[in-house]
Amino acid sequence: MNQSDIHLVDLPNEILLMILKRLDNINVLYSLMGTFDGQFDILLQDNIFTNTLNMISRSSTDNDDDDIYSIDDQILDRFCIDILPKIHHNVKHLILESMSMKRILLAGNYPNLTSLKLFNFGQNIALNYFTDKSIFQHIFKYQITELILENNDNYDYVGGRILSKEYNNNIYVSILSLFKNLQSLSIVGSFTSSYPPLSIVDLPSITFCSSILTKLCINVRSLDDCLYLLDGRLKQLTIFIVQIRYIYNDLSIIHNTDDLSNLKYFSLTCYNLTNAYDNRMIPLFRRMINLEKLTLYIRITDRHTFVDGTHLHKEILMHMLQLHTFIFYISTIIQINDLVHRLSNNDIQQTFKNIGYYQTSCTVSYCRRSSKAICHVFSLPFAFDRLEVIINRLPIIIFHHITYLTVFDMIQFKQEFFVLIAKACPLLKHFGIFNRMLLLRNFDKYKADYIQSYSIIQFSHLISLDMMVQDQYYIEQFLLDTKTHVPRLIELKLFYSHLKNVTKNFTRDATRHNCAHIKRLICYDTCDYPKKFDHYFPSLNIVSYPSST
Structure with a gap:
């Protein structure tokens, strides 16, 4: 042939x-x-x-x-x-x-x-199909052992304590009631939504129980909710992946402190700052005596010293004899004064080398004006999609997963810094720039700062830009199409007065292109929209925030 x-x-x-x-x-x-x-x-x-x-x-x-x-x-x-x-x-x-x-x-x-994954899941789906009267009861009740839901509900819309309780009953409780053979349950949020978390603090002890569930991936409101889930109601749980909204330093609730001997993999993520790390987190980790894998994302404040390799080994790792994988991002904010010894990046790095963790990186920043210092330590490769409160420096590595980044300037960021950000975070979608510097009196000097030695900075995936800044230089940097290209930008947060100045009362052609696709404009001050405003933002759905926020 x-x-x-x-x-x-x-x-x-x-x-x-x-x-x-x-x-x-x-x-x-x-x-x-x-x-x-x-x-x-x-x-x-x-x-x-x-x-x-x-x-x-x-x-x-x-x-x-x-x-x-x-x-x-x-x-x-x-x-x-x-x-x-x-x-x-x-x-x-x-x-x-x-x-x-x-x-x-x-x-x-x-x-x-046996396995079902649903995108754009919402409470309406649960009310219609996750009940004993469901037309799919024969499939859900006895066949499904793995259920994955990408939740599309909006927490701001559901909101409130009473509705939150209803959501618990309609979603979380009803799932375990209907799916009798469920062994693996994952409920995660879509990228743009923040769905109501599970909260069982005020509910009976028999709420959200299972004798066969081995894997749970879920968002909870507080650390207390997490501890309740680990009090014995999920007897066979071996994999627990939890995102916690708040970790309060509240010891008023007495929890079960038995060893969690069945738990093999634990992942904890908390984006909000906590001052309860020493009092509440360390005792929890020490209960996981047979843990084999630990993933930790946490931001800590009100400590006297940074969390470094020496601390982690002494307080946590040496108590987990079966642990073979530790993936982490930990930031620590401490108070400083002239008597505090300033540690360098190399000093922090050495503490990890001393305990055999060589694939790590860190960055340390000191701010005399606020009398604070912040230290970021993390394992490599960086495994998380979020990095916050970077101050004037970023390790020279590629963050392949980061989609959310916030930076805070103590010294004005120059164009070189934004070039570095674009290269280091190629998939960046949400970018926040914050400062408290006084407004530059000679704005024209910076407005004319066209650095011809740099090509246009490309933020190809950026969809949301938050600039709570007093310095209009940053507005110029991102809206001027000769400096930055943001083809997918649909959300812009800033002071309206700065936007008005930089766009020359919405008549400037050089900033029109980067504003062309914006659908949501969120202003931190009072807005007075001119007649030609709609022509500058043709697809805009305006949202205005008062300056007090």
């Missing part, structure tokens, strides 16, 4: 299956169904290929994630009619968008379905 005569259909079934699995594309699956005298029908019904189906409806998704594959409604309808009834018995894992969930689940019986 000549090489030119070989067709796709002539390949052995084993090779065709390898090709199809690499394509992993619902459109390809749909287009091949019913062709080549049924050969592909047989292949596409093969258990190996239809094991996992990822079907996200394009019309219902609204995100910028490149890794979310979507299909249009027409193909989805045909898929539910022509394909799913033929392969539903082979499907073990479903990845769905919540608005299309009903159509897809009604297209078959799915007797082998």
